[in-house]
Amino acid sequence: MAVIPVAIAGAPYEVRIEAGLLRRLGSEVRPFIRKGSVPVVTDANVAAQWREVVEASLTAAGLASAWLVLPAGEATKSWEHLARVVDFLLEQEIERKDNVIALGGGVIGDLTGFAASMVKRGCGFIQIPTTLLAQVDSSVGGKTAINTALGKNLVGAFHQPSLVLADPDALDTLSLRDTRAGYAEVVKYGLIDDAGFFEWCEQYGPALLKGDPQARETAIAKSVAAKARIVAADEKETAGVRALLNLGHTFGHALEAETGFSDRLLHGEGVALGMVLAARFSARLGLMTGQDAQRVAAHIGAIGLPASLAALGLDCDGRRLADHMLHDKKMDAGTLPFLLMRGIGQTFLAKDVDLSEVAAFLDEELAA
Ligand SMILES: NC(=O)c1ccc[n+]([C@@H]2O[C@H](COP(=O)([O-])OP(=O)(O)OC[C@H]3O[C@@H](n4cnc5c(N)ncnc54)[C@H](O)[C@@H]3O)[C@@H](O)[C@H]2O)c1
Numbered sequence: 001m002a003v004i005p006v007a008i009a010g011a012p013y014e015v016r017i018e019a020g021l022l023r024r025l026g027s028e029v030r031p032f033i034r035k036g037s038v039p040v041v042t043d044a045n046v047a048a049q050w051r052e053v054v055e056a057s058l059t060a061a062g063l064a065s066a067w068l069v070l071p072a073g074e075a076t077k078s079w080e081h082l083a084r085v086v087d088f089l090l091e092q093e094i095e096r097k098d099n100v101i102a103l104g105g106g107v108i109g110d111l112t113g114f115a116a117s118m119v120k121r122g123c124g125f126i127q128i129p130t131t132l133l134a135q136v137d138s139s140v141g142g143k144t145a146i147n148t149a150l151g152k153n154l155v156g157a158f159h160q161p162s163l164v165l166a167d168p169d170a171l172d173t174l175s176l177r178d179t180r181a182g183y184a185e186v187v188k189y190g191l192i193d194d195a196g197f198f199e200w201c202e203q204y205g206p207a208l209l210k211g212d213p214q215a216r217e218t219a220i221a222k223s224v225a226a227k228a229r230i231v232a233a234d235e236k237e238t239a240g241v242r243a244l245l246n247l248g249h250t251f252g253h254a255l256e257a258e259t260g261f262s263d264r265l266l267h268g269e270g271v272a273l274g275m276v277l278a279a280r281f282s283a284r285l286g287l288m289t290g291q292d293a294q295r296v297a298a299h300i301g302a303i304g305l306p307a308s309l310a311a312l313g314l315d316c317d318g319r320r321l322a323d324h325m326l327h328d329k330k331m332d333a334g335t336l337p338f339l340l341m342r343g344i345g346q347t348f349l350a351k352d353v354d355l356s357e358v359a360a361f362l363d364e365e366l367a368a
């Protein structure tokens with residue numbers, strides 16, 4: 001088993017990665033559960049594939065479980081479902097030192113973690129990520145949130161989990177589309193500060209998508225180690241380090257908002273296209289070579305992720321997309337710091353980007 005420590009000051013925890021972990025998770029979580037029963041929040045797709053296995057494993061470890069099964073999809077990160085999770089935890093009489101299990105992708109993890117941050121002013125939660133995206137990114141680092149009509153993740157909290165258990169075998173039942181979407185966040189770590197890992201992605205990304213066990217485990221462990229290092233250095237995104245994890249997200253979140261947080265564009269797909277746009281915008285500004293920007297687009301496209309804004313067929317202009325960005329949480333005194341690249345593996349936070357230039361760039365990309 002790979003064990004990666006997340007050294008957050010005052011709230012350290014482990015990410016444990018091993019094939020088959022879901023089948024024996026009862027013994028892993030047992031020391032974290034103080035009662036004879038544990039609440040579990042999941043979604044309908046995950047329940048259909050994995051509830052029986054998880055429930056049996058908990059039972060074998062002497063734990064009963066109470067389940068809240070929510071609808072699948074991004075729309076579940078909402079006020080309505082947040083209230084449902086909060087009420088469920090209160091009905092279960094969860095105490096501050098208890099843990100609720102979040103079993104699912106980033107939607108279930110973000111929502112359950114946010115509910116845990118507010119119930120009784122904070123109780124514990126265990127992340128059991130079942131998508132590639134959640135295993136490489138969302139289950140680690142304690143960003144929890146819901147979306148609102150105005151934008152992505154606009155209401156949330158930093159609240160660290162007590163434990164993260166990632167079973168690569170859980171990905172056997174994940175759709176190719178969701179696997180690709182999660183892969184975008186893997187590529188992100190290469191583009192941020194690890195050109196060697198981007199090369200690894202170019203070589204082994206296709207095998208990872210086909211379910212190659214070695215490629216999966218390498219991608220998960222490398223990604224978690226990168227994320228653990230970054231969030232331990234800057235837990236609350238105040239030092240300009242954690243913001244690097246937002247590469248592609250300013251464009252991506254604007255596109256998610258424009259497409260109504262629906263399955264028209266998944267989060268990972270928005271991030272993939274957002275990273276292509278960040279590369280192309282960096283090249284336009286003369287920061288990155290056109291060849292490097294093309295290399296980013298070529299890899300994203302080869303994987304089957306969206307690499308062209310025009311191909312999305314949006315009915316809007318660049319100004320409208322730039323307006324969505326005004327809700328970005330990085331906004332600072334009216335300006336929007338932007339993640340740009342000087343090359344592959346050389347991402348930096350630019351503080352002097354003019355949003356009207358972004359809008360003009362997006363008009364060109366929409367028409368390309
Ligand atoms: N907190 C963070 O740091 C962070 C990081 C990245 C993304 N996110 C958030 O994560 C969300 C996206 O996460 P996601 O891509 O995991 O989406 P998701 O949770 O919606 O899961 C994707 C789909 O896969 C299904 N699914 C999950 N596990 C499955 C399995 N093992 N087998 C079959 N189907 C399965 C789900 O039901 C859903 O339909 C977004 O809301 C994004 O904002 C948060």
Ligand SMILES: O=C(O)C(=O)C[C@@H](O)[C@H](O)[C@H](O)COP(=O)(O)O
Pocket residue numbers: 137141143152153185242243245246249329
């Ligand atoms: O953990 C982080 O920090 C990230 O930025 C990871 C992102 O992949 C993730 O999508 C995150 O939820 C975005 O955060 P936001 O603050 O831009 O909403």
Ligand SMILES: [Zn+2]
Pocket residue numbers: 137185249267271
């Ligand atoms: Zn993301």
